[in-house]
Amino acid sequence: MAIADDGGLAGLTIRSLAKSLETKPMSLYHYVRNKDEILDGIVDAIFNEIELPVPGGEWKAELKRRATSARKVLRRHPWAIALMESRTTPGMANLRHHDAVLGTLRSAGFSLALAAHTYALLDAYVYGSALQEASLPFDGPESLAEVAGPMVEMFSAGDYPHLREFALQHVLQPGYDFADEFDFGLDLILDGLAAHLPHPVGGIEAAEA
Amino acid sequence: MAIADDGGLAGLTIRSLAKSLETKPMSLYHYVRNKDEILDGIVDAIFNEIELPVPGGEWKAELKRRATSARKVLRRHPWAIALMESRTTPGMANLRHHDAVLGTLRSAGFSLALAAHTYALLDAYVYGSALQEASLPFDGPESLAEVAGPMVEMFSAGDYPHLREFALQHVLQPGYDFADEFDFGLDLILDGLAAHLPHPVGGIEAAEA
DNA sequence: TAGCATTCTCGTACTTTGTACGATACCTTC
DNA sequence: GAAGGTATCGTACAAAGTACGAGAATGCTA
Numbered sequence: 001m002a003i004a005d006d007g008g009l010a011g012l013t014i015r016s017l018a019k020s021l022e023t024k025p026m027s028l029y030h031y032v033r034n035k036d037e038i039l040d041g042i043v044d045a046i047f048n049e050i051e052l053p054v055p056g057g058e059w060k061a062e063l064k065r066r067a068t069s070a071r072k073v074l075r076r077h078p079w080a081i082a083l084m085e086s087r088t089t090p091g092m093a094n095l096r097h098h099d100a101v102l103g104t105l106r107s108a109g110f111s112l113a114l115a116a117h118t119y120a121l122l123d124a125y126v127y128g129s130a131l132q133e134a135s136l137p138f139d140g141p142e143s144l145a146e147v148a149g150p151m152v153e154m155f156s157a158g159d160y161p162h163l164r165e166f167a168l169q170h171v172l173q174p175g176y177d178f179a180d181e182f183d184f185g186l187d188l189i190l191d192g193l194a195a196h197l198p199h200p201v202g203g204i205e206a207a208e209a
Numbered sequence: 210m211a212i213a214d215d216g217g218l219a220g221l222t223i224r225s226l227a228k229s230l231e232t233k234p235m236s237l238y239h240y241v242r243n244k245d246e247i248l249d250g251i252v253d254a255i256f257n258e259i260e261l262p263v264p265g266g267e268w269k270a271e272l273k274r275r276a277t278s279a280r281k282v283l284r285r286h287p288w289a290i291a292l293m294e295s296r297t298t299p300g301m302a303n304l305r306h307h308d309a310v311l312g313t314l315r316s317a318g319f320s321l322a323l324a325a326h327t328y329a330l331l332d333a334y335v336y337g338s339a340l341q342e343a344s345l346p347f348d349g350p351e352s353l354a355e356v357a358g359p360m361v362e363m364f365s366a367g368d369y370p371h372l373r374e375f376a377l378q379h380v381l382q383p384g385y386d387f388a389d390e391f392d393f394g395l396d397l398i399l400d401g402l403a404a405h406l407p408h409p410v411g412g413i414e415a416a417e418a
Numbered sequence: 419t420a421g422c423a424t425t426c427t428c429g430t431a432c433t434t435t436g437t438a439c440g441a442t443a444c445c446t447t448c
Numbered sequence: 449g450a451a452g453g454t455a456t457c458g459t460a461c462a463a464a465g466t467a468c469g470a471g472a473a474t475g476c477t478a
Binding site for chain 1: 290291293294295296297298304305307308309311312315321322324325326329330332333334335336337338340341343344345346368369370371372374375378379380385387390391393394397398400401402405
């Protein structure tokens with residue numbers, strides 16, 4: 001993971017890994033069947049970095065904490081998103097993770113169906129946000145101007161008028177930070193979910209028998 | 210794209226592409242600087258397959274149509290998601306696409322800030338959903354049982370109790386189709402956005418001067 | 419302590435990838 | 449028909465994963 005963090009996923013090769021472990025490429029194959037197995041392990045290690053919801057906690061706060069944590073992890077390891085798509089055999093940390101989230105939902109009174117909806121929705125949003133941020137050509141509000149400025153200049157007058165307005169009058173204004181978009185969506189989703197619960201605003205606890 | 214569709218992204222090599230065009234690898238380099246240029250072109254072609262919102266239409270319906278179309282396209286070309294993450298230079302279709310969506314939002318009365326929120330949220334959801342579906346080890350409700358069944362069996366009694374319940378009593382029940390999850394989230398998001406608009410439910414039109 | 423077996427290391431080499439280089443063939447235009 | 453651009457492609461190299469099998473290190477039994 002350290003190698004991928006500073007050389008991208010492409011920088012992680014059997015040879016580079018061996019070098020950083022001060023051994024030779026083929027030595028790794030004693031401990032690992034093939035590179036895919038290493039990648040599977042990395043994905044599970046990523047899941048281990050994400051904070052789990054605490055069993056007894058208030059569902060909205062717990063889900064928010066988990067989502068925020070997941071996003072932070074995926075920001076720290078942007079290459080992980082591409083990895084997660086390609087692997088299909090879930091590891092233990094992955095399963096434990098899903099189990100914990102489902103547990104939080106269920107004990108907050110979510111029906112199985114609503115829990116499924118919730119899980120799909122939240123995860124899609126978190127991964128999608130991470131994907132979005134990872135594929136932006138800039139990194140943070142400072143470099144945004146460097147990249148977007150010249151790009152907007154290139155739009156010959158009439159093309160993309162809305163994009164142009166949007167860039168000049170909103171995105172390139174001081175104070176705008178794309179990273180802030182995440183919380184807006186997350187809150188909107190969580191509030192929307194709350195409305196689907198049997199006890200709309202509900203007492204502090206006591207929802208399940 | 211045809212090659213990637215039936216051999217995965219890894220199946221698309223300069224050599225395989227040349228063969229399918231009935232020419233030799235190096236001939237391609239007359240028309241294209243390098244493979245990345247081909248991939249950039251493919252990403253833009255993907256954007257071209259996604260339906261644009263119609264300028265005058267009702268915003269919710271238009272956004273829903275666009276989102277549904279995008280998802281369908283990404284389901285047809287699951288390898289495209291990984292591609293889109295890695296490319297950072299947007300093509301014309303990409304820009305045109307963003308411009309059209311922004312146009313729809315603006316003329317429906319969305320402020321620049323709300324349009325930004327909306328765009329980030331919707332796109333994150335659509336891409337995230339596509340990512341999720343692409344990384345599922347099954348494809349469609351039939352094969353779900355084949356994959357999930359044996360997997361659940363492997364959970365030794367006490368592990369992952371919620372996951373177990375969830376799988377056995379919901380996911381593996383007849384009638385469940387993961388693909389249906391998409392619409393739930395999409396509607397929830399769109400409804401949530403509507404609540405943020407100045408004219409909550411609003412007249413049929415006449416929102417912008 | 420000697421002998422043997424298992425575990426671990428790694429040199430060599432093959433395959434698949436992208437693509438640099440430069441020679442050839444073709445096709446227009448005067 | 450000569451000139452010069454356009455298009456094709458044979459050869460070759462570097463970097464990747466990894467198969468094969470020889471050797472070294474370690475531990476276990478008699």
